[in-house]
Amino acid sequence: MNSFLDARAVPAGTTIETDLVIVGGGPAGISLALALADLPIRILLLESGGMDFEADTQKLYDGKETGVQYLPLDACRLRFLGGSTNHWGGWCRPYDESDFVVRSWVPHSGWPITRADLEPYFPRAQALVEAGPFVYDKPGGFSDAGEPIKLGDGGVYTSYFQFSKTKGGVLPTPFGKRYANELKQSRNLSLYLHANVTGVRLASDAGHLDHLDVATLSGNTFTVKPRYTVLAVGGAENARLLLASNDVMANGVGNVNDIVGRFFADNPVPRDTATMVLFDGAIPPFYPNGVNANGAHIRAMFAPTETFKRERHVLGSLTTVENHVELDAVGRAAVNATAAAFGIDASAAKAWSLGCGLEMAPDPERRFTLTGERDALGMPRLNLNMRISDSDFASYDETMKELGRQLLAAGTGMIHLNRESRESWLSVMDWGDHHLGTTRMHADPKHGVVDANQRVHGIPNLYVAGSSVFTTCGASNPTMNLVALTLRLADHLKDVLR
Amino acid sequence: MSGWKDAVARRPLLYALGAAVGVVAAGSVAFEVTHRPAAHIGGPYGDLLSALPDLPAASVLGKAILAAAPNTPLPNASALRKELTGASLAAILASNLLGAKLADAAGWVVPETLAELCVLAATNG
Numbered sequence: 225m226n227s228f229l230d231a232r233a234v235p236a237g238t239t240i241e242t243d244l245v246i247v248g249g250g251p252a253g254i255s256l257a258l259a260l261a262d263l264p265i266r267i268l269l270l271e272s273g274g275m276d277f278e279a280d281t282q283k284l285y286d287g288k289e290t291g292v293q294y295l296p297l298d299a300c301r302l303r304f305l306g307g308s309t310n311h312w313g314g315w316c317r318p319y320d321e322s323d324f325v326v327r328s329w330v331p332h333s334g335w336p337i338t339r340a341d342l343e344p345y346f347p348r349a350q351a352l353v354e355a356g357p358f359v360y361d362k363p364g365g366f367s368d369a370g371e372p373i374k375l376g377d378g379g380v381y382t383s384y385f386q387f388s389k390t391k392g393g394v395l396p397t398p399f400g401k402r403y404a405n406e407l408k409q410s411r412n413l414s415l416y417l418h419a420n421v422t423g424v425r426l427a428s429d430a431g432h433l434d435h436l437d438v439a440t441l442s443g444n445t446f447t448v449k450p451r452y453t454v455l456a457v458g459g460a461e462n463a464r465l466l467l468a469s470n471d472v473m474a475n476g477v478g479n480v481n482d483i484v485g486r487f488f489a490d491n492p493v494p495r496d497t498a499t500m501v502l503f504d505g506a507i508p509p510f511y512p513n514g515v516n517a518n519g520a521h522i523r524a525m526f527a528p529t530e531t532f533k534r535e536r537h538v539l540g541s542l543t544t545v546e547n548h549v550e551l552d553a554v555g556r557a558a559v560n561a562t563a564a565a566f567g568i569d570a571s572a573a574k575a576w577s578l579g580c581g582l583e584m585a586p587d588p589e590r591r592f593t594l595t596g597e598r599d600a601l602g603m604p605r606l607n608l609n610m611r612i613s614d615s616d617f618a619s620y621d622e623t624m625k626e627l628g629r630q631l632l633a634a635g636t637g638m639i640h641l642n643r644e645s646r647e648s649w650l651s652v653m654d655w656g657d658h659h660l661g662t663t664r665m666h667a668d669p670k671h672g673v674v675d676a677n678q679r680v681h682g683i684p685n686l687y688v689a690g691s692s693v694f695t696t697c698g699a700s701n702p703t704m705n706l707v708a709l710t711l712r713l714a715d716h717l718k719d720v721l722r
Numbered sequence: 723m724s725g726w727k728d729a730v731a732r733r734p735l736l737y738a739l740g741a742a743v744g745v746v747a748a749g750s751v752a753f754e755v756t757h758r759p760a761a762h763i764g765g766p767y768g769d770l771l772s773a774l775p776d777l778p779a780a781s782v783l784g785k786a787i788l789a790a791a792p793n794t795p796l797p798n799a800s801a802l803r804k805e806l807t808g809a810s811l812a813a814i815l816a817s818n819l820l821g822a823k824l825a826d827a828a829g830w831v832v833p834e835t836l837a838e839l840c841v842l843a844a845t846n847g
Contacts (some may be wrong), residue, residue, distance in 0.1 A: 554782060563781065628831030
């Protein structure tokens with residue numbers, strides 16, 4: 225079994241030649257290295273951090289923000305082997321078919337691939353994140369859990385999250401520690417810790433990537449000269465590396481059309497968006513809590529159907545049941561008046577606060593740019609201009625109204641919309657810490673940074689992996705989806721590298 | 723959605739939120755249904771309001787609707803009388819739901835006809 229190498233011990237000025245270099249040891253980089261483990265080629269994996277949290281390395285993420293209040297950039301991600309799977313929540317759900325297609329009501333939507341292209345990779349991704357069987361919306365898939373909340377026919381249905389769970393443990397799978405042994409056993413892989421790529425250097429004619437500059441916080445520098453490169457350092461850092469490598473292409477690598485860093489997205493996670501009352505006061509336990517069912521750890525939530533999204537022009541959203549709440553006098557009157565009018569006994573009614581994860585409409589002005597400040601390695605720091613549109617909130621309320629209609633139609637309960645203004649929405653806003661979209665995938669280089677194979681337009685030996693290539697962000701959590709996408713990239717690279 | 727985002731960044735917010743929710747969290751909420759005999763309802767809309775099994779609750783909700791949206795027009799009582807003739811309120815409300823005729827009743831999603839009756843209940847002298 226190999227050991228991991230330490231970039232701080234590489235003789236300064238060394239040039240390491242390799243067939244493939246993977247930059248970044250998060251879920252994308254590790255999934256890719258594992259998928260290519262049997263290939264008769266030399267693979268280098270460069271990870272900025274070590275095996276555990278180190279404050280000076282984490283500080284390399286520090287940046288500025290403008291616009292809507294967002295999380296500090298150095299708190300969103302973790303910079304050591306395993307990346308942000310070292311603190312993820314483990315929530316898994318595949319993107320819907322509609323997440324990939326052109327939607328007339330969502331400007332800039334439409335991936336160059338479909339969900340069917342990812343379908344063969346989802347079960348393997350599901351295994352890597354250590355969730356249960358690849359069953360989500362299949363009828364009866366989680367029959368062990370019990371019957372879902374009864375809804376009338378309509379545009380909202382009960383869907384399910386699954387959770388990553390390390391075998392024999394309770395925490396979501398941290399890719400670095402979980403797959404360290406597998407990575408060490410890979411005979412074609414050399415994994416360097418504390419290795420920061422500080423420059424993506426193109427040939428003078430910008431026709432291909434020539435080499436990478438690598439630096440350590442201890443002051444060491446060396447060069448990697450690969451045949452092929454995959455950047456997998458996250459939604460912020462992928463963009464930063466490309467933008468900052470502007471010695472040959474003035475706007476940065478792959479940025480002829482000024483797309484790199486634009487279209488940043490996260491999943492807004494506003495709290496207490498609505499209140500749900502169930503007239504009989506009985507909520508199935510798998511809505512407010514995770515439960516084990518059919519070999520998986522699951523939690524139910526409400527999602528708009530594909531038809532509803534299309535007909536009502538709403539964005540994706542996933543609504544969870546959170547805490548019991550007590551209604552005020554008006555709330556009690558609303559429930560009493562409504563239930564009585566329908567002839568329903570609401571004497572045992574109870575109320576719950578709802579939360580959600582949202583899809584954001586793509587916005588080219590929600591973007592990363594370089595600032596004049598530099599980090600400890602001399603790299604320009606980022607500024608994030610964060611925005612969210614009122615129409616994103618309105619879209620969600622449409623879905624909640626439909627849920628309310630269906631609850632009443634079934635005689636089950638009713639809904640109160642809790643956010644009446646932009647200020648009210650922003651006051652309960654939290655974020656998923658999902659960095660998406662900054663090197664988006666599109667067939668047309670005028671609209672995207674990478675093509676359908678995640679190859680940077682115009683740079684034949686440079687690829688990008690991870691959620692930065694997502695063309696639109698969907699409402700589902702990205703990790704399992706980005707792992708599936710990376711496994712697809714691995715198959716492509718197997719063909720290219722042979 | 724708790725648990726959605728990475729724990730390190732949101733933990734303080736969750737603690738604060740949890741504390742806030744805890745203040746108002748409760749188990750059961752009691753909802754008593756009051757039925758008022760139609761004959762006791764006076765005022766200009768008494769005949770319409772007799773259709774409401776819980777008039778006091780409807781009146782409270784109606785006042786809340788008007789407080790939240792003071793420019794709410796007074797519902798067309800004649801049209802409501804016509805609508806309520808020969809059909810039960812529950813059937814009309816079910817029809818509202820089928821046709822997606824919904825109203826924002828101080829944030830509550832209710833059938834349009836019910837919201838209109840609530841407003842009349844709040845203004846029935």
